Amino acid sequence: MVGFKASCMNSMIWVFFSLILVNWVSGNSEGDALFALRKSLKDPDNVLESWDPNLVSPCTWFHITCNSDNHVTRVDLGNSNLSGNLVPDLGKLENLQYLELYKNNIQGTIPAELGNLKSLISLDLYNNNISGNIPAELGNLKSLVFLRLNNNQLTGHIPRELAKISSLKVVDVSNNHLCGTIPTSGPFEHIPLENFENNARLEGPELVGLASYDTNCV
Numbered sequence: 001m002v003g004f005k006a007s008c009m010n011s012m013i014w015v016f017f018s019l020i021l022v023n024w025v026s027g028n029s030e031g032d033a034l035f036a037l038r039k040s041l042k043d044p045d046n047v048l049e050s051w052d053p054n055l056v057s058p059c060t061w062f063h064i065t066c067n068s069d070n071h072v073t074r075v076d077l078g079n080s081n082l083s084g085n086l087v088p089d090l091g092k093l094e095n096l097q098y099l100e101l102y103k104n105n106i107q108g109t110i111p112a113e114l115g116n117l118k119s120l121i122s123l124d125l126y127n128n129n130i131s132g133n134i135p136a137e138l139g140n141l142k143s144l145v146f147l148r149l150n151n152n153q154l155t156g157h158i159p160r161e162l163a164k165i166s167s168l169k170v171v172d173v174s175n176n177h178l179c180g181t182i183p184t185s186g187p188f189e190h191i192p193l194e195n196f197e198n199n200a201r202l203e204g205p206e207l208v209g210l211a212s213y214d215t216n217c218v
């Protein structure tokens, strides 16, 4: 009987501590997402040194800004000598407004999961070494104002989904390897042509009914 009580007590204690552990790990999912980014990047200047996943939240880390509810609203890592890849985990930062990663040497592709960032105002990935397509999922960013992807190695066409973002004011995709035609509808009506230049196979602006938007893309 005593033995039974003791083992019962033991398992209750075990359950109690597991719950604390689960809470502690999952309570910091934004920190986990950012730490996944840290692990995926090379950081010779140690700008990410303060990104310690054992802290309760990432809000005290350098280059991170949070709102009053302790949700991450800004990642400011422009011009930081970073290389390596972006991670899909970034799509979990639901309150993120500014993703500033310009002027580094980031490689790999733009994760489609960035299309989950409902609050995003600014996606600045210019002056890196990013390849692959511009994900059509970025058309889900209904708060986006600034989309600067210039000076990378991007290929494929400009997804027409972007033309449905009514908040979009600044688009720059110059100096890539994009193909197809330049969109002219919606916010693209006011984007200057120089923001599309130096894409050898990009034609335009698109004349409705004349050329297919993915002309030159095969």
Ligand SMILES: *[C@@H]1O[C@H](CO)[C@@H](O)[C@H](O)[C@H]1NC(C)=O
Pocket: 044, 045, 081
């Ligand atoms: C960037 O990192 C490299 C090492 O990968 C280093 O040699 C170089 O000095 C750094 N540049 C700056 C501007 O910090």
Ligand SMILES: *[C@@H]1O[C@H](CO)[C@@H](O)[C@H](O)[C@H]1NC(C)=O
Pocket: 105, 107, 108, 129, 131
């Ligand atoms: C850019 O990325 C490619 C791989 O996609 C790599 O071969 C090349 O060395 C990178 N350029 C620089 C300047 O790091």
